[in-house]
Each structure stands twice: as structure tokens, then as C-alpha cells.
Amino acid sequence: MASITPVTPSKKFARVGAHSHIRGLGLDDKLKAKPVADGMVGQTEAREAAGIIVRMIKAGKMAGRAILLAGPPGTGKTAIAVAIARELGRDVPFITLSGSEIYSSELKKTEVLMQAIRKAIGVRLHETRKVYEGELTQFDVRTTRHPYNPYQQVPESARITLATKSESRSFNVGSSIVVSMLNQGIRVGDVIQIDAETGRVIRLGRSEEVAEKYEIAGYGEKPIPRPSGPVEKEKEFVYVVTLHDLDQLHAQSRGGFFSLLFGGGETKEIDPEIRRRVDEYVKQRVEEGTAEIIPGVFFLDDVSMLDIEAFSFLSSVMESELAPIIIFATNRGMTTIRGTDLQAPHGMPLDLLDRLLIINTRLYREDEIREILKIRANEEEVNLTEEALGYLTKIGAETSLRYAVQLLSPAAEKAKAEGRSIVDKEDIEAVKELFSDVRKSVEYVKQYEEYLLR
Numbered sequence: 001m002a003s004i005t006p007v008t009p010s011k012k013f014a015r016v017g018a019h020s021h022i023r024g025l026g027l028d029d030k031l032k033a034k035p036v037a038d039g040m041v042g043q044t045e046a047r048e049a050a051g052i053i054v055r056m057i058k059a060g061k062m063a064g065r066a067i068l069l070a071g072p073p074g075t076g077k078t079a080i081a082v083a084i085a086r087e088l089g090r091d092v093p094f095i096t097l098s099g100s101e102i103y104s105s106e107l108k109k110t111e112v113l114m115q116a117i118r119k120a121i122g123v124r125l126h127e128t129r130k131v132y133e134g135e136l137t138q139f140d141v142r143t144t145r146h147p148y149n150p151y152q153q154v155p156e157s158a159r160i161t162l163a164t165k166s167e168s169r170s171f172n173v174g175s176s177i178v179v180s181m182l183n184q185g186i187r188v189g190d191v192i193q194i195d196a197e198t199g200r201v202i203r204l205g206r207s208e209e210v211a212e213k214y215e216i217a218g219y220g221e222k223p224i225p226r227p228s229g230p231v232e233k234e235k236e237f238v239y240v241v242t243l244h245d246l247d248q249l250h251a252q253s254r255g256g257f258f259s260l261l262f263g264g265g266e267t268k269e270i271d272p273e274i275r276r277r278v279d280e281y282v283k284q285r286v287e288e289g290t291a292e293i294i295p296g297v298f299f300l301d302d303v304s305m306l307d308i309e310a311f312s313f314l315s316s317v318m319e320s321e322l323a324p325i326i327i328f329a330t331n332r333g334m335t336t337i338r339g340t341d342l343q344a345p346h347g348m349p350l351d352l353l354d355r356l357l358i359i360n361t362r363l364y365r366e367d368e369i370r371e372i373l374k375i376r377a378n379e380e381e382v383n384l385t386e387e388a389l390g391y392l393t394k395i396g397a398e399t400s401l402r403y404a405v406q407l408l409s410p411a412a413e414k415a416k417a418e419g420r421s422i423v424d425k426e427d428i429e430a431v432k433e434l435f436s437d438v439r440k441s442v443e444y445v446k447q448y449e450e451y452l453l454r
């Protein structure tokens, strides 16, 4: 019997992040917040303020400044930062770091901050390169015997012809180009581009000429026209990299043979001298008009975890010429600045506070909590009864929104275990007993601390 087993499509693995429902700030053209839009609910003033910030960033009027999102836990500070990133679009770098992360790596904390800052500054580089471009009309590969294996033939060189609408030129190309072409499955009738300096070959697509002649039903690929103009031409390429990418590139080329072999690793500290040279190089390119700097956003969450040393480092960075826009977030009011015994608003030094635009997030009303929970349930594909949603809303209002959000997926698991696809109030009640919110958990543990001290 022939063995045929049907393949059941594997379940799509979806990791649903806590902010995956946020698609933007949900503002209209006049920067007014719509009540519910782009996954955002309520918190209108903060969203409108964030909308102005986005405009200022795009207009290049924010460089060297900083913003502070301050408000109680679970009021959407991180959600708003994520929304700002979405509004800025793909080319603008957005880097997130939590205050505690600067202590967790093998690197010095100022180095962690510096790397994050340099990742948050983009550079758009324009390169003009000489390329040979055209439709491949001849591809004759010459092979030779393998140097170590006499039974094997390997490509040695090739004669190729590239044609445009106006001319046709032939070249002899060496083995590395031939191998690259063969590996990409390039054949006569493809439109290709070869970098004159490096020999890098790019397949641009199938030429319309051959597609029309021989290939009636296409290969699922839309043919492209045969290029016009000369075969040899100057082409402009645009790359977006970050200052950190450039730092690493330089550090690696300087690290010599071993760092190339062993990758040189992300975790290495970068010599300030390398950064200085990268800055010089970028500035020179900007002056020549072949590069633009794109200041991005560095979001530093839980800022009260930073100590005085980290703060003074950040202050000095904000003064420098190449600085990203920094968005801080905190849920602390008056508190000590770490590393000192000074009390200060949000645990931040005054000189830094002076330079901040502060946006406050406020606690949600019940109807807003309900709306956010509905969006999250939808995002996590959890079906709730009206009663369950009402109960979860109450929990959100009494304890915290984050706790209520977090109960969604255990409750769905509970319902599933009992063979139901819809979560009802009992499921919420059950998981509420099983999982604590932070306040309850702290109170519980504290009880035993007191017991042990007695």
C-alpha cells in the first residue's frame, strides 16, 4: 500500500505582544484625537501632545530635546511611545531600552546607553556606482577541472552579452561572477546588473522581450522591460544605516583578521576614537551632499532606574551635535535619584528636568478600560461574554488595566480546558483566584516577612 499521509497545516505561531494592537496615535489631520482609532482609546490630551511631537520630529525641530511621559502604571505610556514610532514610519530609527537594562549586560552602563543612542540615529547614504546593466543575451560558461578533484568540472569563466534597447556589449567574466550567476539561477533572458567594482550580480527580473516570445503562461513573476540607454551606467543607490552600524563596521575592519573570523560580536565596547572618525566621515558626507542624518527616537522606559552617572551622561549627549530625540517614561513621583540621597521630581536631576517637555497620562475611566479590553481580546482572539467583559472591566478599574489585560489569555485557556470557546464570568473569577495582581502579591509576601522578623 502506498503510504500517503495528509499534512495538517501547522497552527500559525503568533506571539502577540502587549502593544501589537497599536497602529498609530489615532489623530485626525488637525491633530485631534478620535475617541477610538488605530487601536488607541481615550487618553486624548497625551495623544494630541504626542501628535505635535511627531510633527516636530518630522520637521527636524526636536533634535537635542527630550520628552517625559509621566503617569501611573498601566496608563499607556509605553503604548503612546509605540504609537509615536508607528507614526514616524520605517526609515526613522526607534530604539527602546528599559532603565534596568543598562545594568544587566557585560558592558559599562554608559556604553549600553551610547550604543542605544547611536542606534537611534539614522544616516541615509547616497552612493553612485558604476554598473553594467542589461538583458543577458549570451551566457557561455567555460569549465575547467577542479584543482583537487580531477573528476569534477568547475566554472572557470564565462562570456556574457548584455543588451539594452540601444546597444549590446560582451564581457569576459571570472569565476566568482559566474558562480554567483549560476547560484542565483540566472539564465539568458534575465535582466541583470553587475557592480563594476565589486562584481556583485543582482538579478532584476525576467525581460519582457523573452517573456512575450517564449513564455506565455508566466512563472508568477511580472516581466520587466529591457533597460534603455548604455550598458555601462552610473546608478544611485540609497542605503539607510545607523551610526551604530557604521561604528561596528569600522571597529571590525580595525579589529583585523580575528575579529572578522569570529564576528567581533555585538557585546564589544567601541573605542571612542572610532566613533569620532565615524562622526567625521558622516559630517563630511553631509557637507558633500551625499548623506543625510535622520535623527530617530530613543525611548527610555522606567527612567527612575537610572542613576546619577547615567543621567549626567545623557545630559552631555543631549548637548552634542548628533543626538536622537529622547523620550523618557516614569511612574514615580518624588523619589530619590539613584546613586545619591537627593529627592527630586521623578527621580531625575533638575538640570535634565528643565529641558523636558512633560506629557502626563491619566487613569482610565471604566468605559475606556472596557474599550481597551475589547480591543485586546480581539487581538488575542479571545471571545468574551458581555458579562465576562463587564467583570474584567471592574477588575481593571479596581486593580490595574495591565492585570486585567493579562488575565485574558489564562481565562481563555481555562474555558478551552472545559471544552468551551467562549470565556464567561466564571472563567475570569477562577483565574483571578489563581493569579495575583502586584498589590495582592506584595501584601501576601509582606505578611510573611513580618512573621519571620518576629
Ligand SMILES: Nc1ncnc2c1ncn2[C@@H]1O[C@H](COP(=O)(O)OP(=O)(O)O)[C@@H](O)[C@H]1O
Residues within 6 Å of the ligand: 018, 019, 020, 022, 039, 040, 041, 042, 043, 071, 072, 073, 074, 075, 076, 077, 078, 079, 080, 361, 372, 401, 402, 405
Ligand atoms: N489608550 C490606550 N489605548 C489602547 N491601549 C492602551 C491604551 N493605554 C494602554 N493600553 C494598553 O494597555 C496595556 C498597559 O499599558 P502600558 O502602555 O503598558 O502602560 P504604562 O507603560 O503606562 O505602564 C498595554 O497592553 C497597552 O498597549
Ligand SMILES: [Mg+2]
Residues within 6 Å of the ligand: 077, 078, 079, 301, 329
Ligand atoms: Mg510602560
